Amino acid sequence: MKTNYFLALITIFLLLSCDRLPEVSKNKSLSYHFDQPACIWEETFPLGNGRLGMMPDGGIDKENIILNEISMWSGSKQDTDNPDAYSSLAGIRKALFEGRNDDAQELMYKSFVCKGTGSNYGKGADSPYGTYQLLGNLYLNYNYANNDTVSVYRRELNLNDAIASVSFQRGGVNYLREAFTSFAGDIGVVHLVADVDKALNFTLAMSRPEHYSVSTEGNDLVMRGQLPDGIDTAVMRGTQYESRARVVLPKGGRIVAGDSTVTVQNASEAIILVSMATDYFDKGYRNQISTLLANAEKKDYSLLKKEHLASYRKLFERVELDLGNSVNEKLPMNERLQAFAADTGKTKDTALAALYFQFGRYLLISSTRPGSLPPNLQGLWANTIDTPWNGDYHLNINFQMNHWPAEVTNLSELHLPLIEWTKQQVASGERTAKSFYNARGWVTHILGNLWEFTAPGEHPSWGATNTSAAWLCEHLYTHYLYTKDTAYLREVYPVMKGAALFFVDMLVQDPRSKYLVTAPTTSPENGYKLPNGNVVSVCAGSTMDNQILRELFTNTMDAATILNIDTAFVQELAEKRARLMPTTIGADGRIMEWLEPYEESEPHHRHVSHLYGLYPANEISVTKTPQLAEAARKSLAARGDQSTGWSMAWKINFWARLHDGDHAYKLLGDLLHPCVDQGTNMVNGGGTYPNLFCAHPPFQIDGNLGGCAGIAEMLVQSQNGYIELLPALPSVWKNGSFKGLKVLGGGEVSARWVENRLAEASLKADVAGIFRIKLPADSSNLSIKKNQKAVSLPVVDGMLSVDLQAGDNLLLAF
Template identity: 75%
Template structure:
């Protein structure tokens, strides 16, 4: 897509004749009992640290997380012998002996060492993301036999605060918990409406590698994680957590050896400070400094500053899809009801905003991107090491960033990507004797770029190119040339790798990636064997074509590297185009192989439909129809993140009802309310997405899919309500963004667009696809009525930065 087309960026803001979005009740969900499983607890986070309270009455456990809490260490993972087998692997692939090529790769073309530990990397150099610990409160009630009534715990997305309240005997107890966006620590407030009725003790623990001591009236937990190299001595990351209790209305504090007790209070403020030495070489000093600053403030000031800082991000977007009679149900009951009857429009709006809440809560400028679980985990060996899987999962985590007006939350991924380049250059040389940089499926905080330990999934080599799509996407939404100058060398390096790595397939004369995969999917060979390794795949071609196109465009914008751009253009022309097979579907490989799993969770050959823009209803209708047939053959129900991806596919195909059907599948309650057993992909009671187990990418993919149903701009024009489902007959939104630096708002009734608004953040020409009911449309720019030509259903308007456009239909 040409930049000139992409710069049609419009912001439809309230203020441009747009009414406020009325969402009615606050955005929140609740339960009427304490959490029985971790997946019922509330996720709180400020991008660096996280708390997950379970709301227990007698004993409450709050899981503590810190975004950099990783075991492992940097290591040399490149196999120096790998390149010597590359020519033979390619020869076998070109002779159709793919199974033999794969077997050779098992022995030679893998990382050096133990790799990810087969997903159990806590004690190998690859490492694992881990919980920091558990904060445990034991409550002592004056009459333990008193009954509990009026129990309610709630997560409010408007202010990022979790609350719990209940009555025990004659005393009302209340709790508020938040992770401060302003003061960078956890804050817990405990109250009782009877004098001296608050009595409790608290401690900290984790499964291993920790020591807890009382330091005055503070409780301190410290430790060091294994680096995976020295198994006899802890030499890895150091961490610390310090808790301080404040009693504004009196009471006593009694320290013990490894716990603190509080007696005869009616209010207690607990400040929880955590840090590792990943970013701060003195974690003990860091936690102490944060506490010293926070304890100078009263609770009201801490809360006010937190809410203001959080809302500066969360408050940018509003969405109203209608009210529902089920809004007062506990979330587990509401999900169960939705599974039986999908008529609950406000649940879709809540889920959308929950996705934005999770992104705001799990990453922060200057820190790390969200991992497979955001920043929330409750184990040492987090599933799949809680790492950065690069064949879709880390990328999906960032699909909502631009369109839902959280553009700066893309930057941690940008910075993480830049840090992979040096290691990726060494890997490119070792395995492919290529210039530039490459990374494969596995990513961690230790710059691991080699292939994984098993070629069937670990040999995907287009991950760096996919990451570069995000680097360029951030530019398309911001048009920040200084930023583009900064990231252009990363795009160029990724392109340079493929300039060297692509090789001609003698069977068809196309340039192909060899060896490679279509991520994690296998196919049947004529000899009956199953293989994963191949020469070229449709996804590879789509991603490399996109990378070359973006790099060419970036070079043109910056006025540099014209010769290199010409070389990329010539290489791009020799890639196999996305091809329709005899069965009418998009071919997944360069040859018409039969997939071993027809309903495989990865749908990689449709990358060009989403998140790419190679396939569209307007510009490539035949490919769009083939993509539709491919999706039907693949099926709807799958793992959680796969269903989220399919929401976006169907939205791009302008089929809102099918996209909504996938959203309903994604929201299927996957935990049996009686046994607490998980069954298949869907949604946990606390709205976490189930792969299973929990993977946060499904939440982010679902959030992005809802936005995709409401606005699209990937074809160089803005289209409002391109995939509106019949379930959302009337509604409104404000603050969604489109490519080129704009923000859009809209209102509709009975499925028809009635009002729209736009603010241009850059001076440019903007294009809007108008709905069929636009014959009597009125137009205002900066509140003044104007007349503009409409050509072929397209409104074209020149705006200066800051201009506001309003449309009435």
């Protein structure tokens, strides 16, 4: 009877997993697996619902599930206004304009930094800056009737379902575990099943490295505590938190509560419900925790799972990508990555790229949601107190890269937490603008956290970057360009105007070049050599600053024009924009990174900031600015491919914009390079960990999300005012299809290709407008249907234009 029962259970499990798009479920395996428990954190599976996170390691005798909550931050708001900063600004600028950049940098070290410890050089757990950290560990200590050998072990993450599962056999008993963070119930769910009666016995415990207590209340296991605010280290006055686990036994068994553990005896099925929260959003967080638990406890497992799947799939199933099948899909992911690296042509496992693309979408869906916080450097997953770089919001690319897939991969609402977070920084940014620059408007620098930190960082070589607010405003306007929501634009326009107003005041004329420049500033984290041999980071003006400011001024001007406001301000921005140094090609044929042809101190530096105009902006274009595009190509060649994980992800997007699909794919191969060897030893360099987390190293989620965006960029582009399908298709992706990618102007596109040639494409208008589509060179057999009726549309210079109303569909067949 036990075998039939377990087969029936597996059948139900599979049936509950089949409510998905037919194209995906029948043809593609959107899952990956291991044949053993995780030995390191980078082998565990990330689960998240945009607020809560769980990472089960699949242990057999002892399983650890790391618990995360996106607002689990130490620290507090602080006064960062440095009274000496503004008084030193004139001296810093004078030194820069006299070519004494090293003197200017030395003066900045002494005066033009934040008040206090800043980020405490990435060790902010006990400082006011704070750190994002794990909430805790949920331990399941299993007690088996015998110590027989474990067989047929399989640990899997299913991206279609956002469910992690473990199955194995021991002592003639089949065990199945499933875990998910419910998108519907906002609670963690762990389901345990044994196919032999009374074979399920385990003890629950919870802990974290510091600042916690564990107890039982009834049969609930409760962990609670408070984090330091960084000001008073003797008394905990920071974020309060709680985690509460409750066990439900649908088929009987016994629950025994101890002082700090809960034990389950003689069960065959158990549901563990885990509710957790902090007081960041809701001072009544304990009531919130209890209410969520009570609601979940009323439902059986099948209903909890069904509701979770329905809520999650509304987001995930919007996009499909098929790049073919591979026999390597049968391999555990650690072996699959090794096989991909050994395949020098990277031709045998094209399906891995499609899985990696969908894994990026999965991570974004799992690490943020409207009304919550945006994903940090690790999304919402952390396994330590001292999360690398405080697990904060790095604003000189990393935070922005996290959101590159949001619009194009049809997850537009997941842009909103960044937008709301940006609006929240304005008041602090206005104080920083006044204190440090005596300027109007608002500014923020490289560092961002939960506590509205907007001042320069504690070290000018990286902390002086002051265009982060301008870069954030690019995201505000991009969301409008994809949605065409003028009510939203009117809401965010003051934020954009404030960022532009800061630079209206802050820009000064370089007496040597006569250009308006940002001074002081940097080209993020990079340095250059002065004629005297000194290596300096601080400069007057940088190419990235000029590109970002041209974009900010242009977007703000366009927004004001759309809203029919601020005519005089538009004219002022136009005048300022005209006085910025244009993107310039140096004597070596490359894009200049600074105003002067300095020698890089680190030629292969991970940041390629002077190509911001190529991506994410659209100042540099193969078709519109071919000379700049060629110079960008030479710049990338000189920088080299090999770098940190997120840097290689950025370069995928660069090469896609240059319409070089094979080079973009080569970078994707580099990004997927395994960073753990056949054992559990870390390998130096950027790449990918066994659980597909991107290695900076260590783990940073921006590489995953930037790589996801890069794959989309290879398949469709729309930044030049028209839709271009397969602009950077690698030669190895001979046959494939995608569905549901978004383009500027409010359109949704799909395409299928055969032998590297576009076979058919469709466009659905979400917003009324005129859409332009660049046709392939050989389109003599083109047929067009609009709303399923054959139509004839004019084609001018290889460009098809069509006026669509919201809901209209256009189908092109070649």
